Amino acid sequence: MLTVTLSSLRARWASLAGAFLALGLGVGLIAMMGLGLAATLDAPGQQPERLAGAPVVVRGADELRVPTPAGDRLHLLARPRAVPSAVATALTKLGPTVADRSFPVAAGALGDGLTGHPWSVAGFGGHRLATGHPPRGPAEIALAAGPEQIGRTVEIRTPAGSGRYTVAGTLMPVAYERAVFFTDGTAARLSPAIDNVVVRAAPDAVRAAVRGTDVQVLTGDDRRRADPDPDRDRDALITMNALLGTAGGITAFVSVFVVGSTFAFAVAQRRREIGLLRTAGATPGQVRGAMFAEAVVVGVLASAAGCVLGARAAPWLIRLLVSERLAPPWFAVGEHRWPYHVAFWTGLTVALAGVLVATVRAGRIRPVEALREAAADTTDMTPGRWICGALLLATGLGLLTWRLLNDPGEALHRKTYTTQPMLLITAVALLAPVLAGPIARLIGWLPARLPGATGMLVRENAGAQIRRTAAVAAPVLVTVALAGSLLGATATINQAKATELGTRTAAHLIVQAPAAGLALDPRSVDAVRAVPGTAVMASSTTAVYTLEDGVALTRSEAHAVDSGALPAVRRLPVKAGDLEDLDDDGIVVNEEWAEHTVGEHVEVWLGDGTRRALRIVAVLATGTGSNGVYVTARNAGGARADRLEVAWRSGTDPVAAEAAVRAALKSSGAEVRTRERWLAEQLPAPNRQTRVGYLVVLGIALVYTGIAVAVAMVMATSDRGREVAVLRLAGAIGRQVLLLAAAEALTVVAVGTVLGMLVAGLNLAGIWAALASLSVWAPVVVPWTALAIMPMACAAVALVAALAPTIGTLRSRALDNTR
């Protein structure tokens, strides 16, 4: 049987080359994404930086720890607590100590977004003086800057307000933060809370001294908890993991889909050959064996080639991610072997499964049946195909409906809207033979009315040779459906968020603190409030923690506001209760909360970990998930107002009022934006990074499906030598044959496009419905550009792939091809 296998390997080169290419590339892609994904699991231990030189660091509690029956639940606090002064005093008895403080600083000309510290901790973090001297007087500072800045006096804003400081020394820059150093005394005045205490003493002695308090004693690598961004590397990896995980999921799906359908098509194409084998006395078992043996040979070789390809491609992918700043510079391919195993065995299994399903069918072919004129396909739909297709369709639609009814917010999560299309795509691809015929006939209706033969032939061929139509349409379907669904989903969700934000924002002016982390100074706030004809709300962003179902500690974004002006500046989707009732013992929650009954009390922890019982005064619709909860400023957990929202009362002259507000804030450094400008700035900017992200997540998979279109087309066309010959004997000239091949290719692409758009439409409708049931009435954003470009690209690929082999066929004599 092996010689038969080998000889058929030679004879069916187009099919086999196609199957080899599809599988090799598919395995290569899976291996590449797998290697990238594996690399995100290797977190390099982030070393302490800012207090790397400190022997022992005592740090205020920065985690909320809630004991539950299922063990302690932890969450990072929005505002870490300070080291209590009693503890700081107690520590001085153990040895020399340094009180460390961190606070936001805006230094105008010298840069905003800086962090202030006392000079005594500078040495622990590797800060070295470049020129000048350390800050000595209360109005002196040192920071990383050019030597020409020495002696310059600048206006500096700190949490304690603004003041004028003189640059006494300049420092060598460090990588992890942009710091401004004050004298220890000035730092203590500007930011009284002690964040960390550096102690020169034995760790055990320190632990003994702080026993009974909630402070942490950090030694070794743990000291990085005092760094400005202690989880920077881990977060970068989490981002990469999400990106490559999504990309890997999509790639794996596309590969499995393409490989399965290509191998099944390769077998389906060999009806005649199988019939001959059967006539010559091969049993069904032998036929299956031969096909299977062949698939093993091709599968092993192609999967191995794919692994080699993946090994080469993974470093390229990672270089791309690093050079586009999507990944940190140290991101590199690890030593993992499992991606190769996953890719190799997935590829081989799918290839063999595809062949197995097709050969079971092929084995049933009776000799005479196969030898009959290669007629129109009569058995496009096997019972298995019906059952699988119907089941998948039912599952896809069922999940969609179930989510709509139970958890519409789920539909907006990336994991949901990337996997949802996969179910529907597979279902539609399986059912494609049923749909392809009518669609092809519909598309061909008009051309078939024309006098020439091409229209009629296209319509009849595409409509009758369903198997071939479906096989070529499948990769087009995936391309169009994936691009349409994913791009449409993200665009629709972004649009919904923008719409929601726009609807919610009733304020005419939005005022923000001079720099992140800084608060608005109370005098300016009062001045704005004094402007006649305005409703002014000061707010800060914090968090509220709650224990759901007794075990899950969840964090909610919280807005701490002055309740009086809330309804005037924000139009919130209130489902129950009244916003006016919000007081210092109240909370406004959203429907995502397990407990959302007006009047009930809920146990919460505030941003600084304070435990409180608050009464639910109103309930908001969930929306796209950014509605958050509302508390009063007293429950802000220490966060101070950093934003003002100003709305005009009716009858106010907006021009005069805006001028008055700007005048009131003139010296505060606060930024005033009109509603329109502020909303525009909230939109996610379409930057190069986002585009590269899309390229990695979607682009690579789509290039692969493009190749799959070509492969399927070449396979289908190479099978048609006899048909072309018969047509030529009936009097078709070369140009007509080429025209026909082109028209057929376009028709098949059109069939795939229609099916793909059907799937994309269904997915987007699901997202629209989910948004609607979350009370967000935003239009569906259809990615028309992508939906136009994808089919055009597929059409171009299909044309080349159909015409090249047809030209080859035309070179030979028609008579030789009829035999």
Next chain:
Amino acid sequence: MIGTGVRNGGGMTRDAIRLRRVVRTFGAGDATVTALHDLSLSFAAGTFTAVMGPSGSGKSTLLQCAAGLDRPTSGSVLLGDTDLTSLSETRLTRLRRDRIGFVFQAFNLLPTLSAEQNVALPLRLAGRRPARAEVRDTLARVGLSDRAHHRPHEMSGGQQQRVAIARALITRPEVLFGDEPTGALDSMAGRQVLRLLRGMVDDDGQTIVMVTHDPVAASWADRVVFLTDGRVDGELDDPSAEAVVARMTRLEDAPC
């Protein structure tokens, strides 16, 4: 060498197709095989000619050269006044489409098209919209009015061959060629096809040239031309099956 339209009532006859000193070789060098040796032959308009000969005698090559499906290595083929050997491939295809009909042993219908669509195909390929009546009439002539919407695989061999004949006739060709048109049919279906061909010659004055190896099929013709080794090896007018058998036996037994 000029055939006489015996059953056509005699009178002035004109040659529908003429082969002049046609040579056709295949391969090159030592492996050269000569299928037609300097062969000259004419087929009179309105006659039914059968071409016979042992395997490898060149009868199919003769037919293909005469029908413009193949090009002679040298010599000329005249259809009326047109020399087929001087035409480009596209012109030749157009001429075949308009002036020559061809029926194959393997039917060569397009599997995805219905009988009606198969018959209309040559007209459509010529860029014409076929009149429904024209197609129906042609199908009626081959006795298949009731099979217009059937696809080839839904029909018997004899029916498929009759569709193929209708397809060949729709352009009203000057000559209809048949390459063993009954070779794949049982005797009953074969007889039906031959009766149809005979009728077309008698009633419409159609010119038919048919290659066959079946003496019974050949006996339906006005004239039988025998080929051996690519040369004409005699002919029979108004043949009977017995006479053809006798002649064939002699040809096949002759030492090569």
